[in-house]
Amino acid sequence: MRKLAEWQLALPLALAFISIFLAPLLLLVGVSFFNDDKISQPGFGQWIKFFGDPFSYKVIADTMLLGVKTVAATILVGYPLALVYLDASPRVQRVLIFIIVLPLLLSVVVRTFAWIVVLGREGVINQLLMSLGIISEPLKLLQTELGLVISLTQIEMPLMLLPLISVMSRLDPNLRDASAALGASRWRTLFTVIVPLSMPGLVAGCLLVFASSTTAFISQTVIGGVRLIYLPLLIWQQSLVVFNWPFAAVISISLLVSVLTVVSALSWFGRKSGGYVHG
Amino acid sequence: MPSSPAGRTLDVEDLTVRYGQALAVDGVTLAIEPGEVVALLGPSGCGKTTLLRVIAGFVRQAGGRVRVDGATIDHLPSNQRNIGIVFQNYALFPHMNVAENVAYGLRARGVRGPDVMARVASCLDTVQLGAFKERLPRQLSGGQQQRVALARALAVEPSILLLDEPFAALDRNLRLDMQIEVKRLQRTLGLTTILVTHDQDEAMSVADRIAVMNKGKVEQFDTPVAIYDRPQTLFVNGFIGTTNLMNGKIASLQNGTATVSLDAGATLSLPAPPGIGLGAPIQLSVRPEQLALSSVPGPDAWRIEPGLSLPLGGQLVHEARTADGGALKIVEPRRASAADTARLYCTLAADARPSLFPRST
Numbered sequence A: 001m002r003k004l005a006e007w008q009l010a011l012p013l014a015l016a017f018i019s020i021f022l023a024p025l026l027l028l029v030g031v032s033f034f035n036d037d038k039i040s041q042p043g044f045g046q047w048i049k050f051f052g053d054p055f056s057y058k059v060i061a062d063t064m065l066l067g068v069k070t071v072a073a074t075i076l077v078g079y080p081l082a083l084v085y086l087d088a089s090p091r092v093q094r095v096l097i098f099i100i101v102l103p104l105l106l107s108v109v110v111r112t113f114a115w116i117v118v119l120g121r122e123g124v125i126n127q128l129l130m131s132l133g134i135i136s137e138p139l140k141l142l143q144t145e146l147g148l149v150i151s152l153t154q155i156e157m158p159l160m161l162l163p164l165i166s167v168m169s170r171l172d173p174n175l176r177d178a179s180a181a182l183g184a185s186r187w188r189t190l191f192t193v194i195v196p197l198s199m200p201g202l203v204a205g206c207l208l209v210f211a212s213s214t215t216a217f218i219s220q221t222v223i224g225g226v227r228l229i230y231l232p233l234l235i236w237q238q239s240l241v242v243f244n245w246p247f248a249a250v251i252s253i254s255l256l257v258s259v260l261t262v263v264s265a266l267s268w269f270g271r272k273s274g275g276y277v278h279g
Numbered sequence B: 001m002p003s004s005p006a007g008r009t010l011d012v013e014d015l016t017v018r019y020g021q022a023l024a025v026d027g028v029t030l031a032i033e034p035g036e037v038v039a040l041l042g043p044s045g046c047g048k049t050t051l052l053r054v055i056a057g058f059v060r061q062a063g064g065r066v067r068v069d070g071a072t073i074d075h076l077p078s079n080q081r082n083i084g085i086v087f088q089n090y091a092l093f094p095h096m097n098v099a100e101n102v103a104y105g106l107r108a109r110g111v112r113g114p115d116v117m118a119r120v121a122s123c124l125d126t127v128q129l130g131a132f133k134e135r136l137p138r139q140l141s142g143g144q145q146q147r148v149a150l151a152r153a154l155a156v157e158p159s160i161l162l163l164d165e166p167f168a169a170l171d172r173n174l175r176l177d178m179q180i181e182v183k184r185l186q187r188t189l190g191l192t193t194i195l196v197t198h199d200q201d202e203a204m205s206v207a208d209r210i211a212v213m214n215k216g217k218v219e220q221f222d223t224p225v226a227i228y229d230r231p232q233t234l235f236v237n238g239f240i241g242t243t244n245l246m247n248g249k250i251a252s253l254q255n256g257t258a259t260v261s262l263d264a265g266a267t268l269s270l271p272a273p274p275g276i277g278l279g280a281p282i283q284l285s286v287r288p289e290q291l292a293l294s295s296v297p298g299p300d301a302w303r304i305e306p307g308l309s310l311p312l313g314g315q316l317v318h319e320a321r322t323a324d325g326g327a328l329k330i331v332e333p334r335r336a337s338a339a340d341t342a343r344l345y346c347t348l349a350a351d352a353r354p355s356l357f358p359r360s361t
Ligand SMILES: Nc1ncnc2c1ncn2[C@@H]1O[C@H](COP(=O)(O)OP(=O)(O)OP(=O)(O)O)[C@@H](O)[C@H]1O
Pocket: B019, B023, B024, B042, B043, B044, B045, B046, B047, B048, B049, B050, B051, B198
């Protein structure tokens, strides 16, 4: 029997990739170039309609901004958590890793409705703050961007922490001691040694969180409600409510391109800053 | 490099370190003189690195004190101790080039401006790496990385230098070069230095004194010659150099002289060791080069059964068995007449200084 060439082994995957990813994508691009929702008249009408409307730009900007805010919040919470994880004893580490991956083990719907219970007018956060006397009126958290960012931060946290922890735990622990012995304070060590060396993990985490939070349709609509409009909601309305598939295709491609632009900028930055770590 | 600052004394007093229940360092006391190089020598896991880590402030001791120039430093965090350390794996910052690595400690101490680079340049010249400033650590050979680590530690003018197996990853020739280099630098700077190693030749050649450690304890703290010639414990005796052990007992004690009767069949007169009584079973330890072969029987010679003879450099190593079944190694200079098969007796050489240890039966 002839030995299989290596590329032949990759054939099944390549076929699957072409049929379930590349072909639909091309179809999507094709569909976007029709003027009517019956997909009968070719033309640039939908593109002109979408990019001629200032509202579209606002939605794109809001969506990207939601991603940026979620990324910022996951870094703010996640980075210190990763540092705590590194310093913890193996037993505590096992508990922490379980808590960290827990959101991944729950269904999206359960997670999202749990957040409604937490954020609602009579929810856990409001009752706690009121019983502590910090606020007198319940805060409006549901159907606000703040509430959405809070819940997305928790939901997307594993995507930030897992790459971050995997990179950080491979760092030589002697580097911290070396830095301290040379007279550096803890903060200096953090910002001149640990942060630069954990950059590849941080960038990978940002990529995942950004891509995931900008496209998190269920969380966006259930927690954000219909008054906060992001691109995924627009796509859903156009494709499944109005049945204007060519317009939905235009919005989808815009979402894809916007996310890809930010993501490739980030990964370019990551390659630039992380080149020395595993050299 | 600065002109030699006065070296500091380093005193480790009754230091104990626990990891959970396990004792890693068990009541270690060392008084180190200014400018002295002390080697910590011992088998893997005996607590050498742990001892260094306590001195550098990375690990807290369960008991005991560390003093530099008489003042305890136990309350100081490691970034205020001014102790230079070179790690076994060098621990250079991989994202900084050579110059930035060496400048790191200066910057952390708030040195700014052209002073930093001038000092970096002079430190790198001292370790002969002036031409490598721009390189990243991974673009350097092991020996070069080691020298960068040394320059980085020395750049901040530490009061004490700690070296954790700094030569372990180097090949033989480079290791010798670096040992000489470190010794030279340490001399010119007058730096009090602790060198961790489990290579006894390295300890012998680099150190002024050696602390032999075993299971968290210091077994003997002495000059290399004294450790080799007068080991205080069986462990030190067996750990340093090669040795022959022979069983026997004390037959008589008189005026500080012990008569030892060996199970191999000879009676020897030796200086009486302290704390060993009449009739006590002992082990006699003697170096291979302190034994001699002879063809003449006598009261102080015991019969052997010769085995293989192997040339080793300029020496000849003889293997032999004694009447009580023990194995002996005898080393003598290689001579033309070495292949003398009639030499069936073994004696102590004229300058032999065997050690006696109590034997538990
Ligand atoms: N972080 C730690 N946690 C628990 N036990 C440790 C830790 N570090 C060291 N030990 C234990 O303490 C003892 C001493 O370790 P240490 O690293 O000081 O040995 P060493 O003499 O430097 O050995 P080597 O020559 O192999 O480097 C060992 O038994 C080791 O298992």
